[in-house]
Structure formats: C-alpha cells, structure tokens
Amino acid sequence: GGPGDHQAEDATISQGVVESNHAGFTGSGFVNYTNVAGSYVEFTVNAAQAGNATLTLRYANGTTTDRPMDIVVNGAVVSAARSFAGTGAWTSWATTTLTVPLNAGANTIRATATTANGGPNLDKITIG
Numbered sequence: 001g002g003p004g005d006h007q008a009e010d011a012t013i014s015q016g017v018v019e020s021n022h023a024g025f026t027g028s029g030f031v032n033y034t035n036v037a038g039s040y041v042e043f044t045v046n047a048a049q050a051g052n053a054t055l056t057l058r059y060a061n062g063t064t065t066d067r068p069m070d071i072v073v074n075g076a077v078v079s080a081a082r083s084f085a086g087t088g089a090w091t092s093w094a095t096t097t098l099t100v101p102l103n104a105g106a107n108t109i110r111a112t113a114t115t116a117n118g119g120p121n122l123d124k125i126t127i128g
C-alpha cells in the first residue's frame, strides 16, 4: 500500500478475525467483524503535526443491510453511526472518506460497529 495505508489485519481487533477468502483486499487480508454491536478495529496513526487529515476506510458489505460504525478519533466520536452500505458482494470493495482532527504524534482511530450485524469487512484505512 501507499505511505498513508494502515492495514486492518495489522491493527488492534476486538471481536473480529482476519480472513482472506474474499478477493480484492489489499495487504494480506481483511477483518471480518464479529456480528455484534461494539466490535471494533483500532489503528494507531502517527502525525507529524496537529491538524485535519483525510481518512479513507476501504470496506466490503456483501449484504443489503447497512453496517453503520462510529468513527472515533482519540476517544471522540467524529462520525456517529457512519453508513457502510451494501457494496453488492463481499468481493466488491468501496471507500468512504471523512475529515478527522489529528494530534501531533500518536493518534488512535477506532471503527466500532453500532448494530448487532457488526461491521463490514474492513480492508484498510488511508490517511491523506
């Protein structure tokens, strides 16, 4: 991946497993969230300086039901129940992009499922 890429399979996973059975992922796999509210993937992202950054999440949702997730940066919800709608197939990967405030140094970025369906399959995030 590019310099801003952070693979989900390398992040901290709470209630989820790394899998590679649906093609199109980057890196060595993706995270399959456990189908439960509260399952999450947390990334640690270093920033050279404080300020806004562009956060892109790459995911697949092979169902026709939204799998919303809270996007939480350094403990603060930046996007509540953000939509991760169906992408048509587990092998069809899509992205969603938002602006997030980062501190200089280490930051945590957590994507937490808000429904009993859990999250979508998460491939990676990119900080731009």
Ligand code: GCU
Residues within 6 Å of the ligand: 022, 032, 033, 035, 090, 117, 118, 119, 120, 121
């Ligand atoms: C299927 C699919 C998984 C997905 C899961 C889900 O089992 O193969 O990749 O994570 O559905 O609904 O979460």
